[in-house]
Amino acid sequence: MVELSKAQDIEAGDGTTSVVVIAGALLDACQKLMVRGIHPTAISDAFKLCIDKSREILEGMSTPVNLEDRDELIKAAKTSLSSKVVSQYSEFLAPLAVDAVLRVVSSNDANNVDLRDIQLVKKLGGILEDTEIVDGLVFSRSAAKSAGGPTRIKNAKIALIQFCLSPPKTDMDNNIVVNDYEQVDRLIREERTYLLNMCKVIKKSGANVLLIQKSILRDATTDMSLHFLAKMGVMVVQDIERKEVEFISKTLNCKPIASIDSLKPEKLGSAENVEELSTGDGKIIKITGIPTKGKTVTALVRASNKQVLDETERSLHDALCVVRSLVKNRRIISGGSAPEVELSLQLSKYSKELQGAESYCVRAFADALDIVPTTLAENAGLHPISIVTELRNRHAKGEANAGINVREGIISDMREINVIQPFLTTWSALSLATETVRMILKIDDIVETR
Numbered sequence: 001m002v003e004l005s006k007a008q009d010i011e012a013g014d015g016t017t018s019v020v021v022i023a024g025a026l027l028d029a030c031q032k033l034m035v036r037g038i039h040p041t042a043i044s045d046a047f048k049l050c051i052d053k054s055r056e057i058l059e060g061m062s063t064p065v066n067l068e069d070r071d072e073l074i075k076a077a078k079t080s081l082s083s084k085v086v087s088q089y090s091e092f093l094a095p096l097a098v099d100a101v102l103r104v105v106s107s108n109d110a111n112n113v114d115l116r117d118i119q120l121v122k123k124l125g126g127i128l129e130d131t132e133i134v135d136g137l138v139f140s141r142s143a144a145k146s147a148g149g150p151t152r153i154k155n156a157k158i159a160l161i162q163f164c165l166s167p168p169k170t171d172m173d174n175n176i177v178v179n180d181y182e183q184v185d186r187l188i189r190e191e192r193t194y195l196l197n198m199c200k201v202i203k204k205s206g207a208n209v210l211l212i213q214k215s216i217l218r219d220a221t222t223d224m225s226l227h228f229l230a231k232m233g234v235m236v237v238q239d240i241e242r243k244e245v246e247f248i249s250k251t252l253n254c255k256p257i258a259s260i261d262s263l264k265p266e267k268l269g270s271a272e273n274v275e276e277l278s279t280g281d282g283k284i285i286k287i288t289g290i291p292t293k294g295k296t297v298t299a300l301v302r303a304s305n306k307q308v309l310d311e312t313e314r315s316l317h318d319a320l321c322v323v324r325s326l327v328k329n330r331r332i333i334s335g336g337s338a339p340e341v342e343l344s345l346q347l348s349k350y351s352k353e354l355q356g357a358e359s360y361c362v363r364a365f366a367d368a369l370d371i372v373p374t375t376l377a378e379n380a381g382l383h384p385i386s387i388v389t390e391l392r393n394r395h396a397k398g399e400a401n402a403g404i405n406v407r408e409g410i411i412s413d414m415r416e417i418n419v420i421q422p423f424l425t426t427w428s429a430l431s432l433a434t435e436t437v438r439m440i441l442k443i444d445d446i447v448e449t450r
Helices: 002-011 016-035 040-061 070-081 087-104 181-205 223-231 242-252 306-328 338-351 356-368 371-379 384-396 423-441
Strands: 118-124 132-134 136-139 152-161 209-213 235-240 269-279 282-288 297-303 331-334 402-405 410-413 420-422
Touching: 002 016, 002 423, 016 040, 016 356, 016 371, 016 423, 040 331, 040 338, 040 356, 040 423, 070 087, 070 306, 070 420, 087 118, 087 132, 087 297, 087 306, 118 136, 118 282, 118 306, 132 136, 136 242, 136 297, 152 181, 152 235, 152 242, 181 223, 209 242, 235 242, 242 269, 297 306, 306 420, 306 423, 331 338, 331 423, 338 356, 338 371, 338 384, 338 402, 338 423, 371 384, 371 402, 384 402, 384 410, 420 423
Parallel strands: 118 297, 152 209, 209 235
Antiparallel strands: 132 297, 136 282, 152 269, 269 282, 331 420, 402 410
16 A cells, blocks of 8 residues: 555655545455455456546546646646645645746646756745745755855856865775874875865866765865865855755756866856855855756745644645646546546446446446545545535536535535646546556465565
8 A cells, every 4th residue: 555655646746645545445345345256357357447437437527738827737736735734825835836847847748747857945934935936056054154255156157066175085994103293294284285286276167166065985175175265265065965966967057076187167057146145044055047057946945843844845745746747647627526426426327237247346346436525525524424425416417527615515516616636646546546456356365484
């Protein structure tokens, strides 16, 4: 079940709870069918018929969406945010998610979005409405200014380096025995000369902002190297994580530099402004005005406490996944359990066209889908039996878009109240749950080993 939920998260980014609930209901239905003497292979084949028929029904309920129709995309993102702790801010967060995805989509013909091109940077302090999309880079740390280095650079030339500005270490552990003060002075002079030469090479390349990758073998910088760089007017940002390097190089359109010998002007990135800004809980560094910027976006997430900050990041990520789903499959469908109830009714009718055990299994599949509206009604604090009964009655009258309005506790037309979701979310949850159940049905026995 854990792997099933992970698969749903990768495919659609939403509906992770729904896919587990549906799989559990289908497994319960399988158990009851097997008690009645129906063979697991017959159940599996019948479920395959159900999933094929479900695709036809869901496509009939869905409507195409255009990526240029920003309002429709925002409605889908709002539906995803409505179940989150920060649901009261859905009017603010949904447009942010839509704009972020649309900025990284390569073209209107794109069929996927790499969410690694959208970086979410958390910074404690301020209020949630301070969350913003930054057209550039943001680092949730301060510049290295212990030696009096600059904190703001105009017309910056940026070098992303992966080597250390500190004295080298040998590959093996060894000790150096110093006998007198002259040898100590010589060591200090050699270290000073070594670091000064490195800093001169950096200055000669034209770089005035250094982004230094974090090192685990030795210190990335020393007080002496920071002193030299400060005198040369070079701004230093330390502790760049390895996982951030690809995003930074893509954004700045520069190349990471592994050694001082390969530091060339053509490998540098450029930006109009690099500055350190104060926030309620420390400093951040913003890099803006990148002339050759790649298709990436940074979202600076703000909140007044850590719990809200973490929840905002998670909710914004889910909203981004919903918009990505609409890029992958450009169809939307009603929410509020409308698709599941319509599937249940249509599959029940379809079961009457079949015969024997096949008909019985399809009917059991249809009944299992009622778990979704039942669970939704229970979670909303409503009476599940009366709500689901009324909902099935409305669908039987032909209202395919009728669903549960959890805010008012009634049955409403989901399209009228703008509760919509990506077709991919519903279809992926249903197909993955069914495939998992069919796979489990094929297991005859478990052999325990020690």
